[in-house]
Amino acid sequence: NRGAGVKTLRASPMNVAPFVKGRAYSFESSAGLRQIGLEVVAPDEAVEVYCDRDMLEKILSNLLSNAFKFTGEGGKVTVAVSEFKTRNSERRYLDSVPPSLRNGEVDITVSDSGVGIEPEKLPRIFDRFYQVDESQTREHEGSGIGLALVKELVELHYGVIEVRSEPGRGTEFTVRLPLGRSHLKDEEIVETPADVPAATDAAATADGFKEDEG
Numbered sequence: 650n651r652g653a654g655v656k657t658l659r660a661s662p663m664n665v666a667p668f669v670k671g672r673a674y675s676f677e678s679s680a681g682l683r684q685i686g687l688e689v690v691a692p693d694e695a696v697e698v699y700c701d702r703d704m705l706e707k708i709l710s711n712l713l714s715n716a717f718k719f720t721g722e723g724g725k726v727t728v729a730v731s732e733f734k735t736r737n738s739e740r741r742y743l744d745s746v747p748p749s750l751r752n753g754e755v756d757i758t759v760s761d762s763g764v765g766i767e768p769e770k771l772p773r774i775f776d777r778f779y780q781v782d783e784s785q786t787r788e789h790e791g792s793g794i795g796l797a798l799v800k801e802l803v804e805l806h807y808g809v810i811e812v813r814s815e816p817g818r819g820t821e822f823t824v825r826l827p828l829g830r831s832h833l834k835d836e837e838i839v840e841t842p843a844d845v846p847a848a849t850d851a852a853a854t855a856d857g858f859k860e861d862e863g
Contacts, residue, residue: 658805658837660699660830666691666730668702669757672709673728676717684722691730698755699830699838704802711795712759712822719763719820729758734828749807753828760821766814774812775800799824807832 673689680687716726734753766774773779777797803810806826814820830838 656805659701659839660833660837661839661841662697663700664695665698665700665755666696669728669730673713676713680717685717685720686725688727696730696732696755698826699833708799708802708824711799716759716761720761724762727760731756747809749827749832750825755826757824758821760819762819765816765818765820767816771812771814
């Protein structure tokens with residue numbers, strides 16, 4: 650019963666730190682050509698999140714391409730991964746936290762030193778087809794569909810996306826994804842680790858499971 654445009658989450662346990670680093674560094678050569686600095690801050694230890702790999706790639710690609718597009722020569726883009734595990738002592742503040750994030754979260758932040766977004770436009774930047782950048786400082790094509798898609802994909806992960814911006818100073822997007830799997834429906838979980846190549850998956854499961862037919 651899949652209608653056009655209906656997306657289904659297929660989440661697997663995945664170490665997001667190297668994945669985020671890889672996506673960020675894929676922009677490094679084009680950033681260098683425009684003399685834009687790139688800094689990536691991520692823990693060395695594994696940060697495991699149940700993610701849909703394809704959706705996470707779209708989220709990161711959209712946010713990173715926006716950051717580089719709206720940052721001028723000599724500017725800087727920073728990408729950071731942070732893990733927050735909720736301790737019992739912190740339960741008192743959790744009323745302000747979405748239920749899916751109360752067991753802890755991973756934050757992926759993409760910030761730039763670009764042109765920024767006017768305060769009155771911020772509430773609408775995730776609206777489909779809304780053009781953030783009709784001003785002369787943002788002469789590029791609008792990316793409204795991109796940000797609407799990003800918000801949709803983040804929310805399919807039961808996560809939250811937040812934005813802070815200051816005209817002339819830059820913009821910061823933070824994607825907050827829940828730790829664990831208790832927030833997921835059974836049909837949204839694919840237990841094969843998302844960062845294991847498909848060929849390895851097939852070999853590892855061949856002796857224990859029969860592949861679906863059709």
